[in-house]
Amino acid sequence: MENNPKLLTRRDFIRGTVGATLAASVLGVPWAKGTAEVDRISIVTVVRDKNVMDAGFKVDSKILKNMLDQTVLRLTGKANIQEAWAELVKPDDIVGLVPTPHLNPTHPELVDAVKISLIKEVGISEKNIIMAQGGKRKPMRCTALICMPALKGHWLTGIGTVIKNYIMYSGRPSSYHQEKSAKLGEIWLIPEVKGKTRLVLVDAIHPLCDKGPQPDPRYKWAYNGLLAGTDPVAVETVCLRILEQKRHALRGEPWPISPPPICVEAADKAYGLGTSKMEKIKIVHFGWKEDLLLG
Amino acid sequence: MTEKTVKLPKTIGVWTRSDSARIVDSSNIFDYMNGAGELYLAYGFDHLEVYEYTTADQQDGILVEVYFMKTANDAFGLLSMDWGGESVAIHALPSFQTSPSVAPPTRALYGGGLLRLWADTIYARVMAYRETSESKKAVLSLGQKIAADRKISAEPELLNILAHSMDSGWKLRKDRIGFFRSHLVLNSLYYLSHQNILNLDHSTEAVTAAYENISDAGTARSVQLLFVKYATPKKAQKALNVFHNAYLHEHQKGIDPGVTEKNSNFFKIEDGWLGYTINGAYLGFVFECPNRESAQMIINHISRNTEKKENERGK
Numbered sequence: 001m002e003n004n005p006k007l008l009t010r011r012d013f014i015r016g017t018v019g020a021t022l023a024a025s026v027l028g029v030p031w032a033k034g035t036a037e038v039d040r041i042s043i044v045t046v047v048r049d050k051n052v053m054d055a056g057f058k059v060d061s062k063i064l065k066n067m068l069d070q071t072v073l074r075l076t077g078k079a080n081i082q083e084a085w086a087e088l089v090k091p092d093d094i095v096g097l098v099p100t101p102h103l104n105p106t107h108p109e110l111v112d113a114v115k116i117s118l119i120k121e122v123g124i125s126e127k128n129i130i131m132a133q134g135g136k137r138k139p140m141r142c143t144a145l146i147c148m149p150a151l152k153g154h155w156l157t158g159i160g161t162v163i164k165n166y167i168m169y170s171g172r173p174s175s176y177h178q179e180k181s182a183k184l185g186e187i188w189l190i191p192e193v194k195g196k197t198r199l200v201l202v203d204a205i206h207p208l209c210d211k212g213p214q215p216d217p218r219y220k221w222a223y224n225g226l227l228a229g230t231d232p233v234a235v236e237t238v239c240l241r242i243l244e245q246k247r248h249a250l251r252g253e254p255w256p257i258s259p260p261p262i263c264v265e266a267a268d269k270a271y272g273l274g275t276s277k278m279e280k281i282k283i284v285h286f287g288w289k290e291d292l293l294l295g
Numbered sequence: 296m297t298e299k300t301v302k303l304p305k306t307i308g309v310w311t312r313s314d315s316a317r318i319v320d321s322s323n324i325f326d327y328m329n330g331a332g333e334l335y336l337a338y339g340f341d342h343l344e345v346y347e348y349t350t351a352d353q354q355d356g357i358l359v360e361v362y363f364m365k366t367a368n369d370a371f372g373l374l375s376m377d378w379g380g381e382s383v384a385i386h387a388l389p390s391f392q393t394s395p396s397v398a399p400p401t402r403a404l405y406g407g408g409l410l411r412l413w414a415d416t417i418y419a420r421v422m423a424y425r426e427t428s429e430s431k432k433a434v435l436s437l438g439q440k441i442a443a444d445r446k447i448s449a450e451p452e453l454l455n456i457l458a459h460s461m462d463s464g465w466k467l468r469k470d471r472i473g474f475f476r477s478h479l480v481l482n483s484l485y486y487l488s489h490q491n492i493l494n495l496d497h498s499t500e501a502v503t504a505a506y507e508n509i510s511d512a513g514t515a516r517s518v519q520l521l522f523v524k525y526a527t528p529k530k531a532q533k534a535l536n537v538f539h540n541a542y543l544h545e546h547q548k549g550i551d552p553g554v555t556e557k558n559s560n561f562f563k564i565e566d567g568w569l570g571y572t573i574n575g576a577y578l579g580f581v582f583e584c585p586n587r588e589s590a591q592m593i594i595n596h597i598s599r600n601t602e603k604k605e606n607e608r609g610k
Contacts, residue, residue: 057425178489217426
């Protein structure tokens with residue numbers, strides 16, 4: 001390490017040289033080959049209902065199902081729910097659901113709501129809906145994936161929501177911590193995964209705005225929302241904005257996520273998975289407006 | 296000698312625990328908590344005892360995690376990662392009966408159903424899955440049982456380098472003091488680099504803290520202090536070389552002959568002035584200073600204190 005000037009440091013974030021440094025150190029792929037120049041707007045929906053979770057943290061499945069319906073309607077722009085789901089998955093798809101099991105797990109009620117919609121609205125048979133979180137073999141037989149993390153920070157990667165949700169598919173998760181978390185986007189391009197993600201659906205009902213590493217209830221709050229999109233980087237970028245604004249609101253002073261989440265911009269500029277630029281993201285909000293945290 | 300287990304009641308309120316604890320050590324910590332285990336291994340971790348208290352209907356339990364660390368400093372370090380929450384009493388004796396404190400004098404912090412505490416070589420987390428007035432009472436009572444008969448250790452001696460204020464204007468943010476031995480923890484408190492550019496390991500002790508200066512106009516300005524005690528002066532010198540190469544590689548190495556305090560140097564970088572000083576096994580830094588004078592004043596303070604400590608070490 002002694003004579004290596006290509007180490008990512010705090011100074012890179014101030015100078016705006018993160019990409020150049022990462023490209024020269026861990027990435028092994030050029031920076032800025034991604035979507036930044038593509039003239040496309042990514043839609044991210046934010047659907048909230050104040051009553052989806054009660055004071056005892058119990059989730060109302062009926063309200064949640066309505067929120068899910070509103071999410072797919074607003075994301076696809078379709079008039080009815082069957083048409084909306086048909087934009088995302090087909091009846092003959094083998095759909096892998098990929099929730100997060102750790103730290104701030106995805107609510108099982110959300111997984112159930114998606115399953116019910118796939119069966120009822122799309123006509124997918126139950127045997128073709130797979131719980132696909134886990135090792136490399138899990139996504140192999142899936143023709144479609146629905147990425148379903150819960151919104152949270154992570155103490156080794158800064159944010160541990162969308163891009164990191166496929167880490168187990170790498171077969172070597174510990175290889176993607178610290179500086180190498182910049183490479184998390186490459187997992188979305190392995191043959192078992194590439195092009196299969198039809199929907200990114202983030203459980204933001206009860207997010208965790210600090211990084212853990214273990215849950216601290218002081219940093220969980222009732223956002224009572226679902227975030228969704230088909231561009232994983234855009235969804236993660238909006239997730240990041242919510243976490244940052246909540247942290248600032250909690251402390252009343254800047255409270256940056258530390259270490260900085262380098263995987264988000266790298267997913268855009270090194271792996272071309274989507275956009276990390278807020279100006280290229282259209283946020284479509286529906287429902288409860290209070291403390292939206294997207295100012 | 297400190298007992299290597301805790302005595303917890305079988306029943307507390309409506310909660311009852313299983314007969315025996317789950318024992319977790321460094322060989323199986325990742326099975327228990329995945330990547331979170333890195334935090335405890337970054338300190339001197341011995342083992343963890345886990346107790347689950349449940350109610351008859353298996354709802355809304357209380358999780359008790361008692362981390363047995365190798366030193367009281369390690370247990371303090373875990374608490375110092377976050378000074379937020381309500382300070383609560385867990386010892387029969389008030390903590391100020393130990394030496395005067397630079398860090399917040401509290402030994403236990405509660406918030407949202409979670410109690411975190413430091414009692415000698417123990418760091419513990421006691422968490423009610425749902426907070427009620429009954430669960431809070433039970434959680435605090437369990438905290439007192441964990442701390443019972445444990446020594447009230449002094450905070451790490453390295454913290455004595457910190458002053459409550461410097462040059463009248465700069466005040467210590469006690470809630471931003473952290474003690475650690477690993478760059479993973481440093482990056483969680485104050486990001487410098489994803490790599491270990493200070494050669495931190497279990498043989499080092501390190502402290503970071505923020506100082507704040509409130510201007511007449513009411514604007515707050517913060518600077519960040521960081522100092523590390525290495526096992527030997529040679530290791531400190533080597534670490535400074537690694538840091539310089541990684542963080543200041545475009546700047547010339549060496550000690551600035553223009554400063555009054557020996558062994559120091561100052562650099563203007565993107566986020567303000569950075570200063571460092573080396574005294575034997577001690578390495579000190581200040582980041583984000585508004586000007587060279589403030590960096591020099593703060594480094595001089597660290598330098599004097601580390602030199603004093605180095606002299607004490609040499610006796």
